[in-house]
Amino acid sequence: xxxxxxxxxxxxxxxxxxxxxxxxxxxxxxxxxxxxxxxxxxxxxxxxxxxxxxxxxxxxxxxxxxxxxxxxxxxxxxxxxxxxxxxxxxxxxxxxxxxxxxxxxxxxxxxxxxxxxxxxxxxxxxxxxxxxxxxxxxxxxxxxxxxxxxxxxxxxxxxxxxxxxxxxxxxxxxxxxxxxxxxxxxxxxxxxxxxxxxxxxxxxxxxxxxxxxxxxxxxxxxxxxxxxxxxxxxxxxxxxxxxxxxxxxxxxxxxxxxxxxxxxxxxxxxxxxxxxxxxxxxxxxxxxxxxxxxxxxxxxxxxxxxxx
Amino acid sequence: xxxxxxxxxxxxxxxxxxxxxxxxxxxxxxxxxxxxxxxxxxxxxxxxxxxxxxxxxxxxxxxxxxxxxxxxxxxxxxxxxxxxxxxxxxxxxxxxxxxxxxxxxxxxxxxxxxxxxxxxxxxxxxxxxxxxxxxxxxxxxxxxxxxxxxxxxxxxxxxxxxxxxxxxxxxxxxxxxxxxxxxxxxxxxxxxxxxxxxxxxxxxxxxxxxxxxxxxxxxxxxxxxxxxxxxxxxxxxxxxxxxxxxxxxxxxxxxxxxxxxxxxxxxxxxxxxxxxxxxxxxxxxxxxxxxxxxxxxxxxxxx
Numbered sequence: 001x002x003x004x005x006x007x008x009x010x011x012x013x014x015x016x017x018x019x020x021x022x023x024x025x026x027x028x029x030x031x032x033x034x035x036x037x038x039x040x041x042x043x044x045x046x047x048x049x050x051x052x053x054x055x056x057x058x059x060x061x062x063x064x065x066x067x068x069x070x071x072x073x074x075x076x077x078x079x080x081x082x083x084x085x086x087x088x089x090x091x092x093x094x095x096x097x098x099x100x101x102x103x104x105x106x107x108x109x110x111x112x113x114x115x116x117x118x119x120x121x122x123x124x125x126x127x128x129x130x131x132x133x134x135x136x137x138x139x140x141x142x143x144x145x146x147x148x149x150x151x152x153x154x155x156x157x158x159x160x161x162x163x164x165x166x167x168x169x170x171x172x173x174x175x176x177x178x179x180x181x182x183x184x185x186x187x188x189x190x191x192x193x194x195x196x197x198x199x200x201x202x203x204x205x206x207x208x209x210x211x212x213x214x215x216x217x218x219x220x221x222x223x224x225x226x227x228x229x230x231x232x233x234x235x236x237x238x239x240x241x242x243x244x245x246x247x248x249x250x251x252x253x254x255x256x257x258x259x260x261x262x263x264x265x266x267x268x269x270x271x272x273x274x275x276x277x278x279x280x281x282x283x284x285x286x287x288x289x290x291x292x293x294x295x296x297x298x299x300x301x302x303x304x305x306x307x308x
Numbered sequence: 309x310x311x312x313x314x315x316x317x318x319x320x321x322x323x324x325x326x327x328x329x330x331x332x333x334x335x336x337x338x339x340x341x342x343x344x345x346x347x348x349x350x351x352x353x354x355x356x357x358x359x360x361x362x363x364x365x366x367x368x369x370x371x372x373x374x375x376x377x378x379x380x381x382x383x384x385x386x387x388x389x390x391x392x393x394x395x396x397x398x399x400x401x402x403x404x405x406x407x408x409x410x411x412x413x414x415x416x417x418x419x420x421x422x423x424x425x426x427x428x429x430x431x432x433x434x435x436x437x438x439x440x441x442x443x444x445x446x447x448x449x450x451x452x453x454x455x456x457x458x459x460x461x462x463x464x465x466x467x468x469x470x471x472x473x474x475x476x477x478x479x480x481x482x483x484x485x486x487x488x489x490x491x492x493x494x495x496x497x498x499x500x501x502x503x504x505x506x507x508x509x510x511x512x513x514x515x516x517x518x519x520x521x522x523x524x525x526x527x528x529x530x531x532x533x534x535x536x537x538x539x540x541x542x543x544x545x546x547x548x549x550x551x552x553x554x555x556x557x558x559x560x561x562x563x564x565x566x567x568x569x570x571x572x573x574x575x576x577x578x579x580x581x582x583x584x585x586x587x588x589x590x591x592x593x594x595x596x597x598x599x600x601x602x603x604x605x606x607x608x609x610x611x
Binding site for chain 1: 542
């Protein structure tokens with residue numbers, strides 16, 4: 001089983017990098033959307049670990065994304081010019097990693113109050129952390145205050161985005177399907193029963209937050225070097241909701257469904273560009289209609305999955 | 309000392325508005341156990357209802373007169389009560405037996421729908437509109453203290469409304485039914501309580517309060533726009549959680565505490581930029597020490 005997953009990972013990375021090398025052939029607009037899709041897959045799959053597999057309710061994923069994005073972008077902005085071109089990819093990788101690690105530390109800070117809070121209270125606290133992070137970036141001169149960071153170099157390519165998407169899917173799948181990872185699902189199903197079986201729910205919750213935040217941070221770094229402009233406003237509550245909707249639409253705890261949802265929800269607004277003024281109205285109606293008709297997620301067909 | 313008192317009145321008036329909105333959140337949470345994200349948008353709709361009604365009503369009852377202001381407020385509240393009940397009927401009632409998370413996402417969807425529809429140019433438009441002056445603004449001078457008459461009106465009316473709410477919930481038959489539904493829905497329905505009716509009534513009441521709060525808020529704010537509800541809505545939500553969600557006196561207390569904190573801390577030099585973050589920071593600090601909110605544990609009776 002593990003061998004199959006590993007070959008999937010290598011194949012996916014190879015395909016992503018290979019396609020990326022030939023990216024000159026494709027329309028730049030479509031390529032940009034493809035990168036967006038990759039970044040959103042990372043965000044949705046990592047949030048799925050917290051909200052889906054572990055059964056917590058985080059509304060602050062955009063905050064972690066902001067932490068990673070601003071950290072990575074600041075690093076490439078300040079030291080980018082002194083790095084020789086040959087080492088640029090390694091440097092970019094290091095910057096992304098640093099962004100992820102700083103975001104993971106943020107996840108640890110958010111994870112600690114989650115030890116005591118459940119459900120709605122946890123949701124509002126994560127929302128609060130997300131907003132506090134945004135306010136900090138908005139007021140910090142170091143990160144450009146309200147105007148944010150501009151002039152970030154274009155380092156994110158199709159290959160980077162999709163390779164990291166593959167890594168995220170692989171890591172989350174491996175964690176959840178491992179013996180250790182069954183604990184996440186146990187915490188999701190019944191916290192009391194899980195702790196009676198010797199599983200420490202607190203530890204699992206914090207682990208989920210840290211891993212989820214790490215990948216959100218990496219997605220933030222990729223996003224920063226894709227959009228080239230980073231504004232604190234872009235990481236508000238609405239952005240977090242967007243990611244939550246992807247997870248819900250795909251079906252909580254269903255990795256394949258969540259990936260599909262991330263793809264559809266990234267492409268859909270582009271398709272609706274023709275009716276731009278009604279775009280968001282249609283989007284919100286879609287959420288309501290979906291919850292009324294298929295609350296278990298669009299791509300859940302009673303198939304056996306990791307989570308019932 | 310004078311500036312302290314001045315800030316105190318400012319903070320109390322702001323807190324009173326938060327308390328009014330928080331009551332709606334807390335009452336809905338009491339009966340349905342979920343956070344009604346669309347509440348802050350009902351507030352916005354209330355302000356817009358007043359905005360469109362005022363030009364029609366003031367010529368009949370006198371410009372900037374007390375009766376016309378009262379009629380505008382009451383009619384807007386009634387409109388929003390109907391809107392709130394409609395939202396409940398269309399979006400939340402079909403999901404009554406589903407997991408709460410589903411309802412929460414639906415609520416977010418409803419909220420986004422109202423916001424984006426409102427921003428459409430054929431509805432309200434995204435631009436900020438100036439709110440009509442409902443009541444003449446007078447400076448009231450008490451010794452060295454200058455305060456706006458609007459702040460005092462807001463304070464007095466909120467106090468009246470809070471007492472009225474307490475009366476409805478504690479002293480009327482329908483209030484007793486609300487408490488029963490919040491205590492145990494199934495048992496209440498076995499006792500002959502019309503659960504759907506009560507939930508509908510709760511939504512109507514909460515939405516009416518939100519509309520009134522929206523009008524008060526607009527009287528102090530420079531203008532109104534379709535996203536105006538988001539910030540006060542979030543603050544009020546924090547206030548409700550702060551006081552212990554589902555608890556009516558808690559919501560009022562949370563609102564006042566938050567309004568005062570925001571006014572005093574936000575007024576300090578160096579902290580004013582962090583105004584938006586202060587409310588959340590307070591919330592997190594308090595929840596760390598009292599996970600059920602300030603009054604959450606003291607009362608077992610939740611409405």
